Amino acid sequence: MSLLAEMNQKALGLGIPISVHLDITYRCNERCVHCYLDHDDHGEMTTAEIKDILDQLSDAGVFFLTLSGGEVLMRRDFFEIVEHARRLLFNVKVKTNGVMIREPQARRIRELGVEQIQISVYSHRPEIHDAITKLPGSLKRTVEAIRFLKSQGLKVVIANVLMAGNFFDNAGVMELAKELGVAYTLDPTITPKMDGDTSILALRIPGSELKQVFRTEELVGDVEEFCAPPPAPGEDIMDGLPCSAGHTACYISPYGDVFPCVQFPLPSGNLRRQRFADIWQNSSQLKEVRSIRARDLPTCSTCAHVGTCTRCPGLAYMEGNMRGPSTADCEKSFQRTGIPSANMLSRLRASVSGPLIQIQSMA
Amino acid sequence: MGDNTIAAGDNVIAEKYIARSSAIAARLIGGEMMIMSAVDSTFFTLNEVATVIWQAADGRTPLSDIVTNRICPEFEVDTEQAGRDAEQFVSDLSQHGILVVSEKPITSASPSEAA
Numbered sequence: 001m002s003l004l005a006e007m008n009q010k011a012l013g014l015g016i017p018i019s020v021h022l023d024i025t026y027r028c029n030e031r032c033v034h035c036y037l038d039h040d041d042h043g044e045m046t047t048a049e050i051k052d053i054l055d056q057l058s059d060a061g062v063f064f065l066t067l068s069g070g071e072v073l074m075r076r077d078f079f080e081i082v083e084h085a086r087r088l089l090f091n092v093k094v095k096t097n098g099v100m101i102r103e104p105q106a107r108r109i110r111e112l113g114v115e116q117i118q119i120s121v122y123s124h125r126p127e128i129h130d131a132i133t134k135l136p137g138s139l140k141r142t143v144e145a146i147r148f149l150k151s152q153g154l155k156v157v158i159a160n161v162l163m164a165g166n167f168f169d170n171a172g173v174m175e176l177a178k179e180l181g182v183a184y185t186l187d188p189t190i191t192p193k194m195d196g197d198t199s200i201l202a203l204r205i206p207g208s209e210l211k212q213v214f215r216t217e218e219l220v221g222d223v224e225e226f227c228a229p230p231p232a233p234g235e236d237i238m239d240g241l242p243c244s245a246g247h248t249a250c251y252i253s254p255y256g257d258v259f260p261c262v263q264f265p266l267p268s269g270n271l272r273r274q275r276f277a278d279i280w281q282n283s284s285q286l287k288e289v290r291s292i293r294a295r296d297l298p299t300c301s302t303c304a305h306v307g308t309c310t311r312c313p314g315l316a317y318m319e320g321n322m323r324g325p326s327t328a329d330c331e332k333s334f335q336r337t338g339i340p341s342a343n344m345l346s347r348l349r350a351s352v353s354g355p356l357i358q359i360q361s362m363a
Numbered sequence: 364m365g366d367n368t369i370a371a372g373d374n375v376i377a378e379k380y381i382a383r384s385s386a387i388a389a390r391l392i393g394g395e396m397m398i399m400s401a402v403d404s405t406f407f408t409l410n411e412v413a414t415v416i417w418q419a420a421d422g423r424t425p426l427s428d429i430v431t432n433r434i435c436p437e438f439e440v441d442t443e444q445a446g447r448d449a450e451q452f453v454s455d456l457s458q459h460g461i462l463v464v465s466e467k468p469i470t471s472a473s474p475s476e477a478a
Contacts, residue, residue: 010392010395018392061390061391062390063390089390115388
């Protein structure tokens with residue numbers, strides 16, 4: 001077990017939220033077609049409120065702090081927030097589109113000791129990237145930002161969200177990452193909007209393309225191993241936790257709302273009315289999330305993929321049941337191994353349970 | 364200590380002042396200090412003794428004072444052994460850029476007084 005995994009285990013045992021994702025704004029200078037956020041400002045937290053929350057998070061034992069948005073640099077106090085976070089010795093990761101990062105901002109980010117900057121790139125071709133962000137010239141600005149950050153010796157990761165409009169360009173983005181000397185990650189997950197609107201799910205890439213992605217050695221390593229049929233789950237799997245959401249991690253919105261994860265919109269408390277420690281320790285919602293083990297999942301516990309699936313409880317929650325399957329992850333497990341999930345099989349059975357031939361009177 | 368030297372047997376060696384680097388993240392988790400370098404993402408955990416040295420690394424207190432006044436009484440170890448272990452620990456962490464070491468007091472290396 002790595003040192004990091006050991007510390008995660010220790011944090012889990014002690015009930016410490018070792019990772020927090022804090023969105024400091026939902027405002028953004030891009031209008032990405034797949035974005036799940038409402039970009040209007042409905043009263044985001046002040047600088048003082050955010051600093052107070054950072055103090056509370058530090059007291060609670062939070063080590064990994066992800067600052068994201070919206071676009072973080074839309075806040076004029078962004079560097080003041082980062083400075084405060086670094087004074088509290090958080091490991092800070094920043095997610096940004098990079099459009100507002102020029103040489104002075106890159107230098108300041110380095111001076112403040114930010115550990116990693118993740119930047120979204122959708123395509124190596126401006127016409128595709130800019131059509132997704134709806135901001136003309138955005139790819140050029142973003143790539144320039146990556147060069148500024150790299151020239152400061154910072155660790156940059158390109159995050160490539162795959163969707164219907166760009167899945168054919170992932171090799172090109174990977175090449176661009178290589179050329180820039182930065183890491184590359186790919187994410188085929190499109191989530192419903194925070195208000196429950198699922199219309200953007202139409203942007204998810206088709207299963208056949210997912211299958212191709214999972215068979216790309218550069219992305220998954222050993223393809224045979226990655227796509228191998230799942231082993232039979234043991235007791236340890238059935239007693240296992242679905243993921244870190246609510247256990248060692250949580251998400252805080254620009255309005256102070258606390259959720260188990262950025263992809264798990266179950267309101268669990270608000271930091272304008274309660275202390276973080278109170279929410280973390282006493283929220284009934286977080287307690288419910290923490291109570292769930294793999295064996296408690298009605299469909300998934302019977303599934304061949306239960307031990308290897310990337311099932312997201314937040315996506316399941318958005319489908320109506322936090323103990324239910326997340327169909328996007330069922331699809332991933334199926335495309336990876338060729339073995340349908342229990343959820344897919346039960347849907348199939350339901351769809352053929354009616355009469356095979358329907359005879360209607362001509363009259 | 365005014366001349367920044369300490370005697371070790373027949374040798375006279377320079378006193379060391381240590382300060383936490385500004386390019387690290389750190390948090391005390393269940394009595395164990397976890398530290399990550401922002402420069403190379405190297406991850407460390409410190410045991411109790413090392414944690415005490417780390418927390419006392421304010422850039423102003425000589426290492427020998429940390430050993431004599433903090434380590435020896437708290438952990439009931441002899442000064443010579445504790446001094447050698449502390450030197451090794453400081454050397455290891457400074458090689459990774461986690462601690463800044465100087466023969467003179469350090470005024471600004473860390474963004475924080477304590478983790």
